[in-house]
Amino acid sequence: MSNPINIFWFRRDLRLDDNIGFFKALKSEHPVIPIFIFDTEILDKLPKDDARVTFIHETLQNMRQTLQKTYNSSLAIYQGKPIEIYKQLIQSYDVNTVYTNRDYEPYATERDKEIQKFLSSNSITFKTYKDQVIFEKDEVVKKDGKPYVVYTPYSRIWKEKFKAVDFKIYNTEEHFTNLTQDSSLPNLNLSDIGFERSEQRIVDYEVSPTLIKEYEETRNYPAKDSTSRLGPHLRFGTVSVRKMMQKAMAEENETFMKELIWREFFMQILWHFPHTKDQSFKSKYDRIEWRNNEDDFEKWCQGKTGYPLVDAGMRQLNRTGFMHNRVRMLVGSFLCKHLLIDWRWGEAYFAEKLHDYEMASNIGNWQWVAGSGVDAAPYFRIFNPTSQIQKFDKQLEYIKKWVPDYQELTYPQPMVEHKLARERCLDTYKNALN
Incomplete structure (x- = not known):
């Protein structure tokens, strides 16, 4: 086997500059091989034209090219379960230490425990950093x-x-001389990992x-x-x-x-509180008897609720993978309070569609609008989807852009009357919480 090397494992830190774990790896005594793993545990749950996968792949290719052109090095890209990839890596290289930056989501923390245990059993150090x-x-x-x-x-x-x-600020580039001199490390095309280029772009x-x-x-x-x-x-x-x-x-x-x-x-x-990924932070909120009407949910998803500002937000999300933050609060409140549909349904839909989906913020914000989370809006705070237009889109510019049919006969009638929905919501929440 060749001389000892260290590995730097890119995850949620796809940049070559000011990257603490990468900096620490490069300052170590052994040459560094940078790697990225397309984790099948994550990929298998995503649509095949997911814009985020396209974005990650393009970013990695740019990083590879920079390392190849300027430093005669590269970035190794793999696909599979991380534990299986590491089993392969230690067969191919004399690995001394694996460096990476910490990830705090429940799946990531369990994955890292498994990797650390495996590496330790093979006398390999696993070093993680805050980045x-x-x-x-x-x-x-x-x-x-x-x-x-x-x-x-x-x-x-x-x-x-x-x-x-x-x-x-960590000037990583000062230490790129410690990268392995190998510009032919393994690469993967989007099609190799079972994906296609998305029409949506992350701006x-x-x-x-x-x-x-x-x-x-x-x-x-x-x-x-x-x-x-x-x-x-x-x-x-x-x-x-x-x-x-x-x-x-x-x-x-x-x-x-x-x-x-x-x-x-x-x-x-x-x-x-890792349980909050699928349970209410305030446990009594899990007693709410949601209506969870699938037809209503489908209308909400498609932006066909009959409330123009709600529909504009959902159509913007479906078309672009982005929704304005102010409108996110409204569409979330509408789903939970007007339609009495479980916040977890909305959270899962956003997780699939949002380019900036981050589990902690998404769950935190959905539980906020549902009233069940930390520092949440009180349950009786129910946004009026019509008066919100007066406050935030008075000239109807946003609505006209995303719901051009809002004044046409084909545009749906409001699927629920605001006053009735509000009273139904208050009754349902009171029954669950008292």
């Missing part, structure tokens, strides 16, 4: 060590701790000084489309959260920073 967040796990907790379940005190302590952080993010400066006043109006589109890029790590926090600080924009803190709040909630 996709500023603070993780139990770094921001109460004095008694218990997690915060309300955002405001969490964010206050988060900000206090942040002031004391020795904020550092570039924008964090210009102007966008950040105007974020507070423009972010609630879906027609302006002035959100950063950072979601998928933070999700897959094509951008560094440290660099984004630097930008927020440079513009002294509290609102933009808050959004990044919300993301970490929900991540630590899922880490502390």
Whole structure:
């Protein structure tokens, strides 16, 4: 067998710069082989033209080309169950240490335990690092060590701790000379992994000084489309959260920073309370007797509820893989409160369709609108889907774009009357919670 090597395993950190685990691997004493595994446990549940898989594949190809052209190295791409890939790798190489960045979702933590156990049994070290967040796990907790379940005190302590952080950007490229000199590492086409190129595209993010400066006043109006589109890029790590926090600080924009803190709040909630992925945080909310009418759900999915702002959001999601955040709250509330359909149905639909799907935030936000989560909206807060138009799309620009048929005879009548739906919801929730 050849000389010892180290492996860096890319997962939710698909970038070559400011990548802590990659930086640590490159500074180690052995040459580094970077790898990515298309995990069949995840892929098998996705549609074959999933835009996120296309995006990941394209990003990996760009990374490979950069390493090949500039450093005579590459990135090895595999498909399968990670444990099986590692069994193959240790047959092919004398692996000393595997480096990677931590992932906090329930499946990922179980997978990593299995990998660590396997590597350890073969006298291989498994080193993990914090990279996709500023603070993780139990770094921001109460004095008694218990997690915060309300955002405001969490964010206050988060900000206090942040002031004391020795904020550092990791210049990974300085150490690329420690990559293995092998530009022919294994590669896979989309078709090799059973996928096809998606028609939908994940758009570039924008964090210009102007966008950040105007974020507070423009972010609630879906027609302006002035959100950063950072979601998928933070999700897959094509951008560094440290660099984004630097930008927020440079513009002294509290609102933009808050959004990044919300993301970490929900991540630590899922880490502390992994059962919330399919159970209500407030367990009594699991007593709600949902109607779960499949025809109603289908109308909601297709954007045919008869409420133009709800329909605009769902049609935007189906067509583009994106929905404006303000509208997400409305369509979520409409599903849970107006139609009395279980939040888990909506969460699963968003998980399939949203380019920026991140389990912690998706579950956190769905449980928020259902009233069952941490720091949730009270159950009697029920958005009026008509008056929301007056507040956030007064000129009907957003509605006209996504529901051009809203004034035509073919446009459906409202599937449920707001007042009746509100009263039915309040009765159902009261019966379950009292």
